[in-house]
Amino acid sequence: MNLSVTLGRMALKNPVVLASGTCGYGREIAPYLDLNTPGAITVKGLSLFPWEGNPPPRLFEVRAGLLNSIGLENKGVERFLQEDLPFLETLDTRIFVNIWGRTVEEYIEVARRLDAAERIDALELNVSCPNVERGGASFLSDPEILRELVGRVREATRKFLIVKLGPAKMQDWEVTVRILEKEGAEALSVTNSFPAMAIDVERMDFVFAMKSAGLSGPAIKPLALKMVYDLVGVTELPIIGMGGVMTAEDALEFLLVGARAVGVGTANLVAPSSAADILEGIKAYLLRKNMENVEDLIGKVR
Amino acid sequence: MSFARICRKERFGERFVCFELEERSIASRARPGQFVMVRPGLEVFDPLLPRPFAILSVNADRFSLLFEVVGKGTELLSHLEVGDTLEVLGPLGQGFSLDASSGILIAGGRGLVPLVFLARELKKRGIPFSFFLGVRERKDLALLRLIEDLPRVLWSCEEAVSGGFCGTVLDLVGKCLERALWQGAKIYACGPEGMLRELATVFPGKEEDIEVALEARMGCGFGVCLGCAIPRRGGGYWHVCSDGPVFRLSEVVL
Numbered sequence: 001m002n003l004s005v006t007l008g009r010m011a012l013k014n015p016v017v018l019a020s021g022t023c024g025y026g027r028e029i030a031p032y033l034d035l036n037t038p039g040a041i042t043v044k045g046l047s048l049f050p051w052e053g054n055p056p057p058r059l060f061e062v063r064a065g066l067l068n069s070i071g072l073e074n075k076g077v078e079r080f081l082q083e084d085l086p087f088l089e090t091l092d093t094r095i096f097v098n099i100w101g102r103t104v105e106e107y108i109e110v111a112r113r114l115d116a117a118e119r120i121d122a123l124e125l126n127v128s129c130p131n132v133e134r135g136g137a138s139f140l141s142d143p144e145i146l147r148e149l150v151g152r153v154r155e156a157t158r159k160f161l162i163v164k165l166g167p168a169k170m171q172d173w174e175v176t177v178r179i180l181e182k183e184g185a186e187a188l189s190v191t192n193s194f195p196a197m198a199i200d201v202e203r204m205d206f207v208f209a210m211k212s213a214g215l216s217g218p219a220i221k222p223l224a225l226k227m228v229y230d231l232v233g234v235t236e237l238p239i240i241g242m243g244g245v246m247t248a249e250d251a252l253e254f255l256l257v258g259a260r261a262v263g264v265g266t267a268n269l270v271a272p273s274s275a276a277d278i279l280e281g282i283k284a285y286l287l288r289k290n291m292e293n294v295e296d297l298i299g300k301v302r
Numbered sequence: 303m304s305f306a307r308i309c310r311k312e313r314f315g316e317r318f319v320c321f322e323l324e325e326r327s328i329a330s331r332a333r334p335g336q337f338v339m340v341r342p343g344l345e346v347f348d349p350l351l352p353r354p355f356a357i358l359s360v361n362a363d364r365f366s367l368l369f370e371v372v373g374k375g376t377e378l379l380s381h382l383e384v385g386d387t388l389e390v391l392g393p394l395g396q397g398f399s400l401d402a403s404s405g406i407l408i409a410g411g412r413g414l415v416p417l418v419f420l421a422r423e424l425k426k427r428g429i430p431f432s433f434f435l436g437v438r439e440r441k442d443l444a445l446l447r448l449i450e451d452l453p454r455v456l457w458s459c460e461e462a463v464s465g466g467f468c469g470t471v472l473d474l475v476g477k478c479l480e481r482a483l484w485q486g487a488k489i490y491a492c493g494p495e496g497m498l499r500e501l502a503t504v505f506p507g508k509e510e511d512i513e514v515a516l517e518a519r520m521g522c523g524f525g526v527c528l529g530c531a532i533p534r535r536g537g538g539y540w541h542v543c544s545d546g547p548v549f550r551l552s553e554v555v556l
Contacts, residue, residue, distance in 0.1 A: 024526035028544070032303070032391065032524065044526075052538050059521050059529035064348040066521065073528050073539070218347045246347055269522040270341070270350060271303050271389065 001286055002293045003279075005039070007187045007238035007260050010122060010160045012039035012094055015255060015294055016279045019189075019242050019265035020044050020098035020124060020164070021070070025084035026091070032272035037279060039261060040094035043080065045126050046114075047099070048106045050076035060198050060207045065219030065244075066266055067198055069208040072100060072129060077110050081117060089119045096162065100126040103133050104149050108156045115157040123159045125150065125185075128166035128192045140166060140176070147179050154184035161185055162240070166192030167227060177235040189240045189263060190231055191224045216266040218244045225253055232258030232299065246274065248281020258299035304328075305387045309364060315444035318412065319380045320358065320368040321388070328392050329365040332357045334420035335397030335515050335548040339523035340367070341389045342378050349375040354520045354543070356416040356492075357393065358448070368448070370412045394523050395547050398513055400424070402488035405431035406479070408501070410471055410493020411438065416515045416548075417492055418448050425452065432456065434478075436471025436493070472497060472504050488513065499556045509552035516549060518542035532556075 003014035020042040023029045035041055053073025060067040075083070077099075088095050097120055101107035107125065114120050130136035131145060139149050154161060163185045165176070180188070193214030198207040207213075224243020231239055241254030242263025251262040267274035286294060310322035328338060339352035353375045358366040371380045382388065398420050405424055407417045414435055424431050432454040437443055440461045449455050458467040458474040467474045471493070484505060491501055492515040501512050521527035525544030533555035534540045540554060 022522075022526060028525040053528060053531065055533070056531050056539075057519065058531055059351075059519055059527070061349055061351055061519075064350055066350055068521070068527070068529060070528050073531070217350050247345070266350070269527050270347075270352060272391070272522070272524065272526075273303055 001283060002295070003283070005260050005295055005298070007240070008160070010094070010187065012261055014039040014279055014282075015261040016251065016275050016282070017096070017240055017242075017261050017263045018042055018268060018275055019263035020096075020126070022265045022268040025075075025080060026088050027084060029268065029272050030087070033268075033276060036092045038093055038264075038275045040096050040121070041088070041091070042096040042098055042124055042263070043084070043088070044074055045072050045098040045100045046074050046077045046080055046110060047072065047101060048077060048109050050074065050079065055209050057207065060213065062198065062215070063219065065215050065217035066269075067196055067207070067213040067215055068193065069210050069213040071210070077113050081113065085117055085119065094121040095119060096122040096124050098124040098126055098164065100129045102129075103131070104145070104152055107149060107153050111153045111156040111159075115159055121160060122162055123153070123157060124162040124164050124189055125153060126164050126192070128164070138166070143175055143179055146176065147183055150180055150183035150185055160187070162187045162189055164189035164192055165231075167194050167223070173231055174234050177231065177237070181235060181237060185237060187238045187240060188231065188235070189242060190228050190259075191243050194220050194223065216244065218246055220244045221250055225257060228254055228259050229257040232302070245278070246270070248278045248285060251278050251282060252285060252297065255294070255297045256299070256301040258302060260298055303389050303391045306390045307387050308382060308384050311382075311384050314368070314447065315441045317370050317372075317442075318368055318445065319371065320366060321382075322361075322364050322366045323388065323390065324364050325390060326363045328390065329360045329363050332360050332365055332393040332419075333397035334400070334423050335416050336393040336395050337416075337523070337547060338367070338390045338392030338394060339520070340379065342382065343387065343389055346378075349378070351375075351521060352389070352391065352523065353379070354394075354518070354523055356515065356547070357419055358415050359419055359422060368412070368415050391523060395543055396545065398490055398515070398548050399488075400427065400429075402429055404487045405429060406475075406484055406487050406489045407431055407433045408471055408475060408489065408491040408493070409433070409435045410497045411436070411442065413491070413493030413497075413515070414445055414448065415492070417490060420490055421449065421452055434458075434471050434475055436460075436474065436497075470497070472500055476504055484508070487511075491515075495556050498551070501551060510550060512551040513548050514551050514554070516542050516547050516554070518547070
């Protein structure tokens with residue numbers, strides 16, 4: 001059985017990718033999941049400086065979903081390189097690193113520092129975070145800024161470059177995708193969490209200090225699946241599909257509509273062994289369907 | 303994660319459920335103050351997240367949990383019966399320090415759970431301690447069954463009970479303990495946030511020697527989601543699951 005997949009010049013030994021922000025810097029989840037099992041692990045979003053994140057509450061559970069307002073807390077790129085990269089270097093899997101910045105310059109600096117680390121296989125740009133130079137609007141919401149951001153990060157690194165899209169901008173994907181293709185993105189992660197909200201009716205106030213939060217988990221899976229399906233239709237860029245993947249069946253749905261790999265996110269919080277269970281389930285499915293290559297599933301339902 | 307069979311189930315009062323679970327690796331490693339993440343089983347995604355519960359006790363290959371039914375997740379768990387299995391992850395977090403010469407244990411309501419485990423460990427080590435338990439309602443006094451074998455147990459209830467102290471647990475502590483009695487002791491507490499905050503007033507100048515076990519809504523329980531942040535004294539945040547759940551009172555802002 002051949003589980004390997006390719007995303008352009010990036011080969012993965014299997015299509016299961018741990019999604020950013022749900023497996024820490026790797027070491028934290030390692031006692032509960034053999035990190036050599038998934039095809040790739042995505043380190044949580046790193047910024048140029050340590051970032052303390054949002055005040056509590058940061059989580060709120062909704063029906064079959066999770067709202068989070070972590071606020072991108074992370075230890076910063078330097079501490080990651082010193083404290084966590086040595087552990088990751090011992091793994092037999094692809095190392096992706098998610099990055100973000102408050103300005104284009106910050107992204108570039110983070111990308112440069114990571115570019116120097118041989119063992120890192122790919123950078124994943126979070127373009128859904130607020131741009132402080134543009135009054136906090138997301139980098140994804142302005143085509144010109146997106147063009148500048150992706151183009152300049154591309155110049156700063158030779159690493160495989162993934163752009164993680166969020167559903168914030170329910171506009172014509174065509175425009176966004178053409179920019180990303182032209183500026184040198186090599187793959188897309190689809191999708192980040194959905195902007196959402198919860199109200200505490202007793203206190204008559206927002207649950208979260210930042211008012212809105214990101215919704216993830218099974219509640220968003222059908223929405224994310226449609227987004228992946230749509231994007232596969234408008235671009236040749238390989239797509240890592242994600243959003244509420246809890247089971248092998250969920251993962252298979254994303255592959256069947258054309259994702260070339262599948263991100264497992266919130267499921268890691270629910271049960272840290274989820275990615276391994278999902279991979280086992282994909283193998284069992286291939287056996288049952290008498291299929292030899294996982295690649296043969298990709299895009300079978302269009 | 304592993305699967306643990308419920309080998310005993312007991313109810314305490316109206317709202318508390320105790321499970322004894324068979325799971326050797328957790329039972330053999332657990333320390334007082336640590337917790338486990340629990341979910342009813344595979345493919346249950348609503349509620350989505352596992353629930354964090356402090357460990358009540360360990361006994362050879364088994365460990366026990368006691369939780370209060372407060373919402374959908376705990377309600378669902380409370381319907382499981384002997385023979386059913388739970389999915390559990392643990393033991394997790396940093397427990398209490400055990401280097402005291404004497405201890406004062408102060409529990410508010412379900413906050414007694416990690417302190418029961420601690421009390422048994424102190425007893426085993428021959429460290430003297432007093433155990434204070436406060437409950438809101440008369441029917442919660444059923445919890446006293448968990449500590450009836452311990453020496454020096456004092457309790458309070460906010461509802462009037464004949465023969466009992468009426469008031470909060472800290473009212474009781476204030477009445478029983480003079481400075482000379484607590485000065486050299488380590489204080490261990492778990493309960494509602496207001497109660498924990500008040501400890502600094504009840505034991506002035508003692509914050510360094512007060513260890514509090516905190517409760518938090520958690521995502522993962524093992525330090526990846528960073529969802530259970532609480533303010534750190536001096537700025538920034540702690541994460542209750544991995545930095546705690548036991549903190550010195552002097553380290554946190556409650």
